[in-house]
Amino acid sequence: MRNVRIDPSSLTFNVWKDLPVPFYLSIYFFDVLNPSEVLRGLQPHVRELGPYVYREYRHKSNITFNDNDTVSFREYRSFQFQPDMSRGSESDYVYMPNILVLSAAMMVEKRPMALKLLMTLAFSSLRQQAFMNRTVGEVMWGYDDPLISLVNKYLPGMFPFKGKFGLFAEFNNSNSGLFTVFTGVKDFSRVHLVDKWNGLSKVNYWHSDQCNMINGTSGQMWAPFMTPETSVEFYSPEACRSMKLIYQEAGVYEGIPTFRFKAPDTLFANGSVYPPNEGFCPCLQSGIQNVSTCRFNAPLFLSHPHFYNADPSLAEAVLGLHPSQKEHSLFLDVHPVTGIPMNCSVKLQISLYMKAVEGIGQTRKIAPVVLPLVWFEEGPWMGEPLRAFYKQLVLLPKVLHYVQFALLALGGLLLLVPVVYQIRSQERCYLFWSRDKKGSRDKEAMQAYSESLMTTAPKGTVLQEARL
Template sequence: MAINKSKVAFGFIVAGSLTLIFGAISVIVGPTVISSQVVKNTVIDPKNDLTYTMWKDIPVPFFMSVYFFNVLNPAEILKGEKPMVEQRGPYVYRKQCQKENITFHPNGTVSYREYRQYHFEPSMSAGNESDVVTIPNMLVLGASVMMENLPYVLRLMMSATFKTFKEGAFLTKPVGELMWGYDSGLVDFLNQYLPGMIPTSGKFGLFSEFNNSNTGLFTVFTGKDDIRKVHRVDSWNGLTELPYWRTAQSNMINGTAGQMWPPFMTKESTLPFYSPDACRSMELVYQRPGEMYGIPLYRYVAPKTLFANGTDYAPNEGFCPCRQSGLLNVSTCRHNSPVFISHPHFFNADPVLLDYVQGLNPSEEKHGLFIDIHPQTGVPLNVSIRLQLNLYMKKVSGITETGKISDVVMPMIWFEENGYIDGPIVNTFRTNLVVLPTVLEYLQYILIGLGLATIIVATVVYHKVKTNQPGQSNLPDGIKCSSAEERDPLLQDDMN
């Protein structure tokens, strides 16, 4: 029986050793296995149901919230007084994006056009599209600044044209018309006699170019040959660099298309992306870790230098001519219209901009932009991109519609595009890319612990059994007996 116990104990020692070895191998090989699974699932490939669906159709809710800066004192502004505005909104639109004309190429890239549509959501809005607001008239004030260096007689003719079509310095119209377009005799006139001066040939609206449109022909890397390049833009509309800016660095098309990034991000990683709407590449930086639905994330935000001018941040010199820090001059890609992009309420901008306009209250919580990324996969979990559209306006001699307007960068609207991972896709994402790798990681250490415990216990049992086997006494050597006869002399007499 003791011999059987020793064999069983020895068997447990062997089993524990094998468990320990398997656990140790898992610790070494496990991260490689997990990484290979991440790589396999993040390559842009129709076979990857989860990530390909997220890339192709963006199956999570995505919204655009628009806020108007309603002008309270248009008559006083024309007399040179400081503008006063009040924020109106949000007016919320559900955004639908879908990639079409998807074409995979032999060099490890894929081309596509992403189409977008916007649908008004009354239940999520603080008003209706029928709400009437007053904003600067881009057609008048923008054209005036564009013409300020032309001969005086041409400016007089333009002013007469404005009067003919009853166009003033400010517009008072319903939100829906300001957003998606309204009929304008001036637009028809300009398209006929000054073609190319404005970006539309139909109705004129702040977002008339956005709805039912696409963001251009993107060609991005699939990551098949190098996962570090997945989603990185190879070209946009056939261009590998932009024609808008003054330096090669500013004209670079960097990063991804702004929807997904390569996996295995660290706190030193950044989020570069190219935005056709901003006409440039931008880059977000790491701020802090976090968690969403139990999924770990890194939050990335815009650095203060993002819209800094060339004086405050030399690499941005290529985006000039600049004004105060916090403004991006996009006139070169907006038909030379004096349009500037900034953070909402001039957040992170030169404080002097706030002095020019009453009614602005910037804060990081309400007006800072951020993207929350799952660092292991590069998939965004929560996105909030907030930008403001501003118009530079001033008095232009010869154009009486500009009155005595002081030089000012006037906020018109700001908008937030936001979305977050939700619904059944959360469970699938968490199971495949968070829970299973975590279970595998813990299993490695469980195997090592179980193996060590089994070896220790089995070894103790084995030695104890061996020590108590027959023929092995614990008595001192002086009183040991070597045979039955030596133990009992009577047995020896009987035998004789």
């Protein structure tokens, strides 16, 4: 298994360093069809737009091998829009909640009324509303908003960014932090496990040590020799937490045997349903995770798309949602012998908790609701060159395993050849002598003559010379 260690001499090192797999990020937007009605307290109605597909390029940089059997690196990512794979263009307009306005309103909910009235006046002067109509490209990668400058001036520290704001702006042409993982050269059982992230052994976003722990790998490879009792765990900087997937079933992908690991029902459960998740609270309904503490205190929630596997009341509160296991579940197919993922589908949804805030006129009479913003799917496309590589890595050892038995059988056969030859030679010799006897009389005469040679001659008998 030396080929799956993080070592420049291993077969998988270049794959680990610069993933040759074409990764794609597919984004689905929830277009609000009745924003004016939502402001009057009615139920939101959304329609799904997309997918808007982006090719994701990844490469590791600053790779440094340490003395304690670890390696440190930063993985950089960039995205390129794929029009031919998308259903729509980045110039499409979408009605969405104004995340900055509604987040700022929630942040000052418990502040003095004077501050809230001042904020209402500022919103009005900047023509800021509770909903916005912007292009897909702007929502994705950022747009200029005077509100950011205003908030940073009068409420410094409320927003951790300056300039443009976009849901995925911080991910493009950036890295996911400094990972330090075990190489497995000295201790193979720890290969790919995260030792530290950004120098930390645990994060401080959450309210319990268990929720703050950095467990598992960086999400690319896992330790080999998996069994159905094995779990797949990885740390996600985007989700600000570790996630654990559990074994579901064995299968085959592109001719390669795999184990499928899926998200457990408790992944986004609230503390009342699953007590170990209490550290992620304050919580709302089960099935959505509050990520405000790691997302500039905005009331954002993480879940499966369409609130799949969540409290049914969440999907019922928004018209146009249709949760489906087939379309919205999260899974990972891993080759159990090597720990290398063969196929994956990471699907997550970002939602905004919104409601009317007294003193903030722009929120009007919005009824409390968790409104989906976008959901995204991230996964690889297994091209023919990579399939060939994986088959070389995975199937070749299996072929060699059977070849050694074939060679042992051939060697045993070759050892039997001289033994069989000797036995056949003895049989041939016996048959030769038997064939040279001529009838029963000759046989009897020969036998009598042989006996006479073996019998002692009587005294006085003269032995005569035998003539041929």
